[in-house]
Amino acid sequence: xxxxxxxxxxxxxxxxxxxxxxxxxxxxxxxxxxxxxxxxxxxxxxxxxxxxxxxxxxxxxxxxxxxxxxxxxxxxxxxxxxxxxxxxxxxxxxxxxxxxxxxxxxxxxxxxx
Amino acid sequence: xxxxxxxxxxxxxxxxxxxxxxxxxxxxxxxxxxxxxxxxxxxxxxxxxxxxxxxxxxxxxxxxxxxxxxxxxxxxxxxxxxxxxxxxxxxxxxxxxxxxxxxxxxxxxxxx
Numbered sequence: 001x002x003x004x005x006x007x008x009x010x011x012x013x014x015x016x017x018x019x020x021x022x023x024x025x026x027x028x029x030x031x032x033x034x035x036x037x038x039x040x041x042x043x044x045x046x047x048x049x050x051x052x053x054x055x056x057x058x059x060x061x062x063x064x065x066x067x068x069x070x071x072x073x074x075x076x077x078x079x080x081x082x083x084x085x086x087x088x089x090x091x092x093x094x095x096x097x098x099x100x101x102x103x104x105x106x107x108x109x110x111x112x113x
Numbered sequence: 114x115x116x117x118x119x120x121x122x123x124x125x126x127x128x129x130x131x132x133x134x135x136x137x138x139x140x141x142x143x144x145x146x147x148x149x150x151x152x153x154x155x156x157x158x159x160x161x162x163x164x165x166x167x168x169x170x171x172x173x174x175x176x177x178x179x180x181x182x183x184x185x186x187x188x189x190x191x192x193x194x195x196x197x198x199x200x201x202x203x204x205x206x207x208x209x210x211x212x213x214x215x216x217x218x219x220x221x222x223x224x225x
Contacts, residue, residue, distance in 0.1 A: 004156075031211075040122070042203055042215035043157075050211075058212070090156060094211075101147065102213060104156040 003027045004105035006091050012111045019078040021108050023091030031095070032074040033102065034058075034066060037088040046089075049074060081112040115140045115208045119216035127224045132176075132191040134219045136204030139185065145207040146187045148178055151218075152200045160202070163187060174198070199223045 004025045013019055023032065030051045035043040035058075045058030047066040055066060063085060067075045078085055088109050092102040120135040138144055146163040161172025168180045178189045187204060204216040 033212075040217055042217045043213075044215070045212055048212060092157075101159045101162060104149075104158075106156045 002106070004091060004093055004103055006089075006105040006108050008108060009106065010109045012113065013081055014113050015082055017081050017112075019081050019110065021076045021089055021091075021110070023074045023076070023105060025072050025091075025093045025103075025105075027093055027095075027103060028071075029093040029095050029103075030071060031093060032068070033092040033094075034064075034074065034076045035090045035092065036060065036085075037090060037107075043090060046076065078110075078112075081110075083112045086110060086112045115144060115206045115214055117146075117204045117206045117214060117216040119202075119204050119219050121219050122217065123220045123222065125222040125224060126194045128196055129193050132189070132194045132198065132221065134189040134202050134204075134221065136187045136189065136216060137185050138187055138204070138206050140206060142209075143182075146178075146180065147205040147207070147213070148172065148176070148187075148189050149203045149205060150200050151203065157203070160189070194221075194223050196223050196225065 007022045033048045034046040037043045044060050049055050049068045065077045088107050090107050091105040094100045094102040116139045118137045148160040149157040151157045161170045163170050163180045171177045176191045201218045201220045203218050205213050
């Protein structure tokens with residue numbers, strides 16, 4: 001089984017709809033992250049959480065919210081989706097310290113019409 | 114603030130020839146640097162990381178990178194490209210809050 005799972009893997013929705021993307025991990029890590037990937041821009045950080053009670057905004061948090069339900073679960077919500085939120089979304093986890101790599105989920109492809 | 118610049122958006126090589134993917138970084142202190150690879154329709158996988166222990170870092174699948182402080186570079190190389198190396202590669206620096214900052218990516222094409 002994959003260490004980091006994301007659901008759904010693909011989603012098409014309409015402008016104005018509320019969408020939730022879910023992430024679960026079995027690595028026992030405290031740190032979790034949400035990124036979006038757009039062509040030519042690499043990955044940009046939306047939100048991150050270093051433990052269950054710690055939530056922080058990343059580079060591009062406007063229009064998004066998150067919930068850390070448990071150590072293993074971190075959800076990303078789009079309260080009212082808009083077309084420019086069409087992107088590939090990745091969840092990641094890491095252990096503590098500056099040298100620990102981040103482990104990425106397979107991604108969720110979201111299309112907002 | 115930390116940043117990375119990947120100097121080529123696309124690199125095309127023939128199978129069996131060397132690969133060079135270029136990355137320059139900006140950091141006010143000794144950085145943690147990474148290279149990740151993303152195969153089509155897949156997530157990201159760590160290739161290698163620089164943690165100040167050695168300037169030449171060996172990674173998976175025959176890739177390596179050399180940290181050059183004087184040139185603020187962390188270029189990724191492989192002696193002989195394989196068709197399976199075709200993917201997008203990201204150079205990444207970790208900032209002081211342990212967040213990753215990604216370059217814009219280099220797409221590697223491998224010709225038969």
